[in-house]
Each structure stands twice: as C-alpha cells, then as structure tokens.
Amino acid sequence: MSSAVFDEQANRWDIKLESGQRAQAQFLIAAVGLLSARYTPAFEGVDSFTGESFHTSRWPKEKVDFTGKRVAVIGTGATAVQLIPEIAPEVGHLTVFQRTPNYCAPCRNSEVTPEEQREWKASYDTIHKRIRETTVGMMHEFDPRKTFDVPKEERLAFYEDLWSKPGFTKWLSNFHDIMTDLDANEDFSEFVRNKIRARIKDPVVAEQLAPKDHPFGSKRIPLETNYYEAYNRDNVLLVDVREAPIESITPNGVKTTEQEYEFDIIIYATGFDAVTGALSQIDVRGEGGQTIKEKWANGPRNYLGLQIAGFPNLFTATNAAFCNYTVCAESIVEWITDCIRHIREKDLQRIAPKPQAEDEWIAYVNKVAEGLIITKAKSAWFMGTNIPGKPPAVLLNPLPAPAYRAKCAEAAAKGYEDFVLQ
Template sequence: MTSSLENNSATGTRSDDGVAEFDAIVVGAGVTGLYSLYRLRELGFSVQAFEDGTGVGGTWYWNRYPGARFDSESYTYGYSFSEDLLQEWDWKELYSGQPENERYLNYVADKFDLRRNIRLNSRVVSAVFDEDDNRWEVEIADGYRARAQFLITAVGILSAHYIPDFEGIDSFEGQWCHTGRWPAEGMDLAGKRVGVVGTGATGVQLITEIAKEVAHLTVFQRTANYCAPLRNRLIDDQMQQEIKASYPEIFEKCLETPGSFMHQFDPRSGLDVPPEERMDQYEALWAEPGFKEWLSNFYDVMLPGEANEDYAEFGRNKIRERVHDPEVAEMLVPKDHMFGSKRLPCESGYYEVYNQDNVLLVDVREAPIERITPKGLKTAAAEYELDVIIFATGYDAVTGSLNRMRIQGLGGETLQEKFANGPRAYMGISSSGFPNLFTVNAASVGNFVRAAEPLVDWVTECIDYVRNKGYARVAATPTAEEEWVQHVCEGGAKILRTQANSWFVGANIPGKARVLLTAPDSAPAMRAKRAEVVANGYEGFAME
C-alpha cells in the first residue's frame, strides 16, 4: 500500500490510488489546530493539518479588521505547554492586538516546526468514513485527498462568518466585506462614507477605530449591547519580568475559575451588601481593566434576578453619562436582555464616537434594512448613500464550520443531518455514528486557550489509548450522547447564556435550532467530567 513517501510524522505515506495516508488529520491551523498537531506529533503519530487560509492563526489570521484584539489578558491567552515559549515571548500590551497575535501563532508554528505538517490554501469539502477500513477520507477543494484513522475538527467556535441575505448586495457599486474576511492588504477608509452593520463585540472594536478616519460613519444597530471599558496599556519591563516569573501561578488561577480567566467572583450576594457599599464596589470594578467588572463582581450578578438588574442599570447609566445626546444615549442603552446574557464587548472610547458630528446611529429594529442599493443601503425609513459597507454581522457559531463540510459517518448519515436540531456530541467531543471523529471546536466560551489546551490533551491521549489498545474505532455510545444532550438542555435552561437571542443559542442564524451550542458547565467541571470518564475506563465510549 505504500510507495514513494517516507513513513514518518512529517509526510505520512501514499497509497496506490494516490491518496496520502496518515495516522491522524487535523482540520484547521488556528489555536486548537496548531496545538493538536503538536500533541499528536509528540505522541508519534503521522499527521496532516489542512488550513483554508494562506497562513496559520485561525481567528487571528482572518480577523484583520481595525481594532481587533484580545479581551482576556495577553499573558493568560498564550499556550502554557512550553516553558521556553513562555520565557521567549514578550507580550507588548495588556490586551494584545491582532497583528501581534498573528505573529505569536506564526512564532509557535516556526519554533516547533509545525509548518511541514500543514497544507495551506486547503479548504476541506468533505470527510467520509470508510466503514471497511475504519478510516476517514478527506477531500480538499483542489482535489487533493488524504486518509487517516483519526480526524480532529479544530475549526473554531466563531469562524463561519455570516452575512444576512440582504437583497441587492451584489448591486452595490462600492466596496464591501465581512469583518471576518477583512482584506489582507487592508481597506482605505480615509475620507469615505462608511456604513457598519452590527454592534456586537466586533462592531464595537471596529467602529471605535475607523471613526477616527472616515468622512462620515453610519452605524446600523439592531441590538444595543452592554460594554465594559477595556483600559488597555503597554506592558513595561518590570511587569514583563513579573509575568514571566509568575506563569505557574497565573495558569493555576485560570484553572480554578469558571471561564478560565484570572478573575474570580465575589462570593457575597450583591443584595446582602448595603447600597452605598455595593455602589462603591461597582465603581471600583469599573475603574479596573478588562473583564473584572463582569467576572470579579458579586456572584449573583451573573444569575437571573434582582442583583443582575441592579448592576445592569449601573451599566446603563454609565452609557448615559458618556453620550451627549439623550436620544442617542437611549438608543445605545440595552433594554431587551440581561447583563451577561450576551457576549460582553470591551471598548476603548466606543460611546464617545457617537458624540462626533460625522457619526449617525440608525436603529434597524425600528426601521429594518430592506435592501442594499447600488449607491448604499435602504431601510424602511430612508436610504443612505455609502462608499463602503462593512458587515459586522457575526458568525454561524460552533456548528457552522462543521456544516460547511460534508462530514459523512456510518450508514451515509451526515453530521449536518444529525445536528439539524442542535449538536449531538458527548461532552461536545464525539458523536455516535461518527467513529474516530473528535470535534474540538466547542472548547470554551471563556478564555479560549486555557480551556482548549486541556481539551486537546484529553483528545490526543484518548487517540493514543485507542492506538495502543489496538482498537479500530472509538465513538460515543448512543446512551451517553442522549444523556449529554439532555444535560445541556436542562443545565442550559438555568444559565444566563440561554436567556438572550445570541450566537450562544444560534438565534442569530435564520432557521437554526435554538439550543445551547456549548456545555452549560464551568471549565473546572468539564475537566472533572472528562477525568471521570477516563477513570471509569472511557465510560460512555464504545471501542471496537
């Protein structure tokens, strides 16, 4: 079956029918894809990674829009697996921007010689499980094919960019793009009339930056969001030394928190604290950088109820203080969802943008977008002439990137068919009927790398176990899968993330089933669950 290619972790082998043969295939070369590749190679597997882009980095390759940056502390986001890497890399900012983040992931790819196992410009169109050989055959858009026993889809949570089906979009005579496909060469917006559709986390970052250079900016907002001040700053030499001396403690602290951040909730109920003291606490947190005002708050602020509403009104008043026009301020004040029920954007002067004479806020909930015209954008109330339209309209989260490939398991069933009413994957990892497939793109809705590393460790150790025991197949049992789906449904009903119509539940995509797309559990609870599964002999998995 082998011919011209040497059988090692770099190249795999070539079968008689011209299909490249590997032990494992990884789809994606972003944060989880690079680490999956590293771990599998360390375990002695021949492995090939396929990446749609022309470079590595995933999120930080595609999202080149102005203002894109971390909202978790830079030094908590990077990989923890290599002490050399931790000591060699200097984070320049407390919340690092896209260019530096992309450089970091390229540095990782080069330092660990990962590129020799990555095929760029390689969009996976299908992955079909061969029931006779117990192997996945993956086909790339250019016709290249590869086979492997194990398949890891490291395709990201927010990577399948989404633009609503606006009538007339192709008639627009100006330039347009989605923020997740920002041109590598950039966009010249200086002196132009620009429209931005969307005011989620991406829109908040983008709008703040481009408002500094455009001639006129029209922001089309459907949903007002709570935002927290980022308060970014440079990391000086002393802080750099302190960070590098404290990495074990930093990562240990992240492991202990629900979202894998540095921040821990105040164990007191906000309602038990006298109003004046409670307000002092709010103000103190508001003056802190990043997510502290969210994740170091009283614990019941993150639960539906009176404490949540008390802090929400505090946040609303902060918006009113910063926006000069009371009518515009009220448009920017969230009133239709609880604080924390949607992704909290961090901002650096976002609300002040609306005090500029050249910025117009349009409420498209009151006057919906009807179509894109050759000269701009038309709502039910008016038409706006634009030179550039930027769609900050989000993503088909978690399952979107999986559904854009034809992943076919036992009996010809596709993953898209199976996930039609929401994900059906035990612990988010393995789906019955899809042997040897590990979906690691639902790793975390918190500090991504901190939760993704332990997940990839678990998956690669499971693959190693299957190989060492001589098994041909591993997949979740139907019973374990069903029980997990019920757990997600019942547990999800109790948490804030399911209380608003957001990407957390797929509500931003027309026709998508409204279900929680990730686990309802904290990061420590998920690690404990996976450890329990292993301790009980991979309970919930069938191995053949």
C-alpha cells in the same frame, strides 16, 4: 477541507480539500474554530452594491483608505465596537446600523512596563495553575457574595471598582448571582446603562445605545476603547434597525423601510455562525452516510462536546466550556491525545459515544443551563439565536471549566465505557 466521509470498512476518514487533494486518516480532529464561520445576513441585493464591501473577519489585506468616504457599519458586536472608534476620525461620514445595543465595557488596555512584564513572567507557573482552577479559565473569579446581601452603598463602590479595572473584570469578577438571578443582574445592568448614558451627549442616542432587551452577560460583553464617544462626533449617525429594518442592499448603499442611504464602503460586522457553523459547512458523513447537518437538524448533539454518536474517530474541539478558550483548548487536546493513545495501545480501530451517553449529556447540559442568564438573550451566538433558522441550543457547555474537565477525565477513567470501542 470540503468533505470528510467515514469509510466503515477501512475505519478511516476519507478527506477532500477544496484544492481537490485527498487524504485518509484514522482520526479526524475538527479544530475549525468556534467563531470562524462568518455570517452575512441574506439581504436582498447584497451582491448589487457597486462600492467596496467586506465582513470584519475577512478584512482586506491591502490598507483600506477611508479618507473622506461614506461608510456603513452593519452590526454593533465585538468587531464593530473595536473598529468604529478607529475609523470614525478617518471617514467622511459613518452610519452605524444597530439591531441590538450591547453592554460594552471599557477595555482599559495600557502599556505594560518592563517591570510588570518581569513580574508576570516570574509568575507564569502560579498564573497557569490558577487559570486551571477558575470558573472560566481566567484570572477572574466570581465573587461568592450575593448582590443584595451587600448594602447598596458598598455594592455601588464595588461596581465602580470593577468598572475601573481592565478586561472582563466587571463581568467575571462580579457577584456570582448576576449570572443566575435576573433581579441581581438588573441591578448591575442599570449601573452599566448609566455608564453608557453618561458618555453620550444626545439623550435620544444614549437611550438607543443603552441595552434594555437582554440581561448583562447573556451575550458576550464587547470590550471597547472610546466606542461611545464616537457617537458624539458630527460625522457619525446611529440608525436603529429595530425601528426601520434593512430591506435591501442597493447598488448605491443600504435601503431601510424608511430611506435609502448612499455609501462608498459597507462593512458587515454581522458576526458568526458560532460553534457549530464551521463544521456544519463541511460535508461530513458518518456511519450509514448520515451527514452532520442531518444529525444536527434539531440542534447540535455530542458527548462531552468531544465526540458525536455515529461519527467514529471524529473529535470536535470547538464546543467546550464557557471558558477562556485557549485554556480550555489545552485540556481538550490533552483528552483527545490520551484517547487516541488508548485506542492505539488497546489495538482498537474506532471509538464513538454510545447514543444513550450523548442523550444524557445533552439533557444534563440543558439542565445546568436552565438557571443561567446566558439562555435569556433573544439574539446571541451563545444560543445560536443570531442566525435565522438555526435551532436554539446551548452551544457552550455551561459547566465551570474545572467541573467540565473532571467530567471528561471521569469518562476516560471509567475505561471509556460510555463509548462504543471496536
């Protein structure tokens, strides 16, 4: 979709696709994804490279032959962390350009036995009920104890146990105050740094890979399998672009302030213009012709992450809670469905939040986020600070998922009084 213009007379969205096709709809649901708008830094000369290059989210459909090739990976976020250990044994030489080291945690994927599969399937109802109750919509739940209320030896044993478990356990089943108390967080951050250091043979590289400029969990934790071991290989080089920033992409490769590196393939693992990026890229015009870009010039504004004042009958489904998205998406879809049903039953034409409700919601979200470490990383998509020039803002509403759901339910139960209904 390239544009959507609200026709204030007809109360319809006039929609245009890239193909030139047009459509009209009373309601427009923007389900464009929170991590779907790829971000490639505007390096000078980016189009001049004569080899093959692509972004991790636009991986070529044909199998890429890395055999013997000189390959660059720019970025060390979630996608880089997954691909580096996979391609390192195949390439001739791999150079990883790192700006921010991440606290990567072992994924610990394993084969699911038929018996485990049967058990999981028999528990679907229990699991489904549980994930609607937890803070982040997963089977994990934060531990109610405070970090420093637990004696050191017991704390370390707890960390080791978390570390041995799969998935996000070590983040989202940890002591709850690692997300609010910087000292508590530092206790676990150092535990993770030591886990990283222990896996890297070269102490200089180990320090480069051990994050020290942001708290654990203030950026999304990448889950990995054999990521750190890749740096022990003779054919893998880590370049710290904080020390020597990338100046340009040249026809032959990548030029930093220190030297030029030659490559056959450059992979941009440079992330996403998260949450608001995909919608901002569409020419959306609401009441009075205001564009979404104008509306969001100083940061995104919305009510409940679901609707935007001045953009009637537009629903957004991307900036919900800090949550397992597929779970939270369900409640968003349910809310939007009920809302549209209400409009139809009452024979109304349009709905948009009152500007005051929007102002109060944004103030509330910022207040809740104030004490949380998710606001503390210098460069993180949670806050939009990975994109140069993007106004820093709390992009994922920080309420626990059940509290967020209750807020949305309350707004509907009050007869949508925070909305202008026409």
